[in-house]
Amino acid sequence: MVTLLNTELKIGIEQALGRAKTSLVPVLVSEVQKVDHIEPLSFFAAGIEKYMGERFFWKDPTEETVLVGMGTCKQIQSINGNERFTETQMEWNRLISEAIILKEQEKMGTGPIMFGGFSFDPLKEKTSLWSKYPDALFHVPKYLLSIIEGQAYLTTNIICTQHDQLSIVDQVLEERHSLLSLASLVKPFAKSRLIEEKEVVHPSEWKNSVRNLVEELKNGQLKKVVLARELRLIFHDEVSIEGVLNKLLEEQKGSFIFAFESNGDCFLGASPERLVKKEGNQLFSTCLAGSIARGKTEDEDAKLGQILLNDQKNLIEHHYVVEMIKEAMEQECLEVRLPEQPTLLKTRDIQHLYTPVVGIANPDCSLLLVVNSLHPTPALGGLPQKASVEKIREIEALDRGLYAAPIGWLDYAGNGEFAVAIRSALIQKNEASLFAGCGIVQDSDADSEYVETKIKFRPMLSALGGF
Ligand SMILES: C=C(O[C@@H]1C=C(C(=O)O)C=C[C@H]1O)C(=O)O
Ligand SMILES: [Mg+2]
Numbered sequence: 001m002v003t004l005l006n007t008e009l010k011i012g013i014e015q016a017l018g019r020a021k022t023s024l025v026p027v028l029v030s031e032v033q034k035v036d037h038i039e040p041l042s043f044f045a046a047g048i049e050k051y052m053g054e055r056f057f058w059k060d061p062t063e064e065t066v067l068v069g070m071g072t073c074k075q076i077q078s079i080n081g082n083e084r085f086t087e088t089q090m091e092w093n094r095l096i097s098e099a100i101i102l103k104e105q106e107k108m109g110t111g112p113i114m115f116g117g118f119s120f121d122p123l124k125e126k127t128s129l130w131s132k133y134p135d136a137l138f139h140v141p142k143y144l145l146s147i148i149e150g151q152a153y154l155t156t157n158i159i160c161t162q163h164d165q166l167s168i169v170d171q172v173l174e175e176r177h178s179l180l181s182l183a184s185l186v187k188p189f190a191k192s193r194l195i196e197e198k199e200v201v202h203p204s205e206w207k208n209s210v211r212n213l214v215e216e217l218k219n220g221q222l223k224k225v226v227l228a229r230e231l232r233l234i235f236h237d238e239v240s241i242e243g244v245l246n247k248l249l250e251e252q253k254g255s256f257i258f259a260f261e262s263n264g265d266c267f268l269g270a271s272p273e274r275l276v277k278k279e280g281n282q283l284f285s286t287c288l289a290g291s292i293a294r295g296k297t298e299d300e301d302a303k304l305g306q307i308l309l310n311d312q313k314n315l316i317e318h319h320y321v322v323e324m325i326k327e328a329m330e331q332e333c334l335e336v337r338l339p340e341q342p343t344l345l346k347t348r349d350i351q352h353l354y355t356p357v358v359g360i361a362n363p364d365c366s367l368l369l370v371v372n373s374l375h376p377t378p379a380l381g382g383l384p385q386k387a388s389v390e391k392i393r394e395i396e397a398l399d400r401g402l403y404a405a406p407i408g409w410l411d412y413a414g415n416g417e418f419a420v421a422i423r424s425a426l427i428q429k430n431e432a433s434l435f436a437g438c439g440i441v442q443d444s445d446a447d448s449e450y451v452e453t454k455i456k457f458r459p460m461l462s463a464l465g466g467f
Helices: 007-023 040-046 081-098 168-183 203-219 241-251 298-309 312-332 367-374 385-395 446-463
Strands: 027-035 055-059 065-078 100-102 113-118 136-148 151-160 194-199 224-235 256-262 265-271 274-279 282-293 333-337 343-346 350-361 406-411 416-420 424-428 431-440
Touching: 007 027, 007 100, 007 151, 007 168, 027 081, 040 055, 040 065, 040 136, 040 168, 040 241, 055 113, 055 241, 065 081, 065 113, 065 151, 081 113, 081 136, 081 367, 113 256, 136 168, 151 168, 203 224, 203 385, 203 431, 203 446, 224 385, 224 446, 241 256, 241 265, 241 446, 256 406, 265 446, 274 367, 282 298, 282 312, 282 431, 282 446, 298 343, 298 350, 312 333, 312 350, 312 367, 350 446, 367 406, 367 416, 431 446
Parallel strands: 027 100
Antiparallel strands: 027 151, 055 065, 055 256, 065 136, 113 136, 113 406, 136 151, 194 224, 224 431, 256 265, 265 424, 274 282, 274 416, 282 350, 333 350, 343 350, 406 416, 424 431
16 A cells, blocks of 8 residues: 655645636646556556546556556547647647646656547548547546556646635545555456457458459559458456456557546557657657568568568558658658668567657657647558548448547657557447458458458457457
């Protein structure tokens, strides 16, 4: 259990109440404390009763940053299509400009942050599948556990309005105390029991749409289009989000592990692909496209890797991504660096062609606007960007929702990170939808692309106990 000093929080709230009464706008108070280590998954599990539907989880591949949020002290959303990035950034800036932040040191990922995501394509006709997730949805948590380079921090966020009294301090302290006590009790994480697995679109139909698309790619100006498909699973009981996260953390160590709850649904996954990270004036992005299976032996694995590194179809598929990301980063940066040749990035189930991109951001750069200019990269959409998204909208029998779209966090100093939400699933009580797609180019073969999507389902299938 962790004991905290409470005095500062009270002073902060007093100030915020005063400010809220004169300005008549709600004021955010954010207090950060260094705490003894708390197991992130235990903290997440501690919120199962009180904060179900209002939790998030994030771990980057290097484990430099782990964030677990609980409760929602403020929700930011936008239903305004292509304006969703700008609107979200502006609302965040407004909230932060008034906030009172109590902390001892500057640490990225502590203090007020918001976590959430954007839809892949706001213009795609919506189905009921994603009814809990608007085109932009972000949560500022009430309680945030941040593990930054191994050190744990606990942030408490409170919104003070003109109608609040100082007594809210006692309420918050009591709530926080019981949350921390629960987090110290480690629970066994339940496994899910699968009943049925159904491909939403029949394999032969999906392969036909790939074949038709390949013909179009040969004849038109479209160079690449990413086509995805959905797998629907039914379970005996409600899926345990903690159980799935536990397995993802065990099995997908080199990936971003994320979970984002909204109103009873949960979108989670293990993505190997960074969209963009901002740390001070540095920007990092990733080109990831071109895939091959892992080998059963070390030798076979290395051979497959060599095949991938020299395969024209995959190199072209990858090159389109490099071309577009380089160009977009050059718009945002004073300087951009990237290697000339891709290397391999391997996860448990698959290997990819990988090119990291680093840049020095323009002075006026803001993270969500970079997200806006990158999304979707040709790794998830295609090339040219607009025409490929239109093609997906027209031919893909799937409501992507947040799949293949940016998911991540932003802090009060403008730092943060977004991954593309692939190798992911939407959990709805005792059912789940899994998503996987692949880049179709002129030389694509429908059967091989189908196998590639099958491999890409594995991380989530395995975590859900179905493989
Ligand atoms: C679209 C997905 O993955 C993307 C497509 C890839 C490909 O076609 O080779 C590789 C990595 C990802 O950028 C997915 O996993 O659903
Ligand atoms: Mg591919």
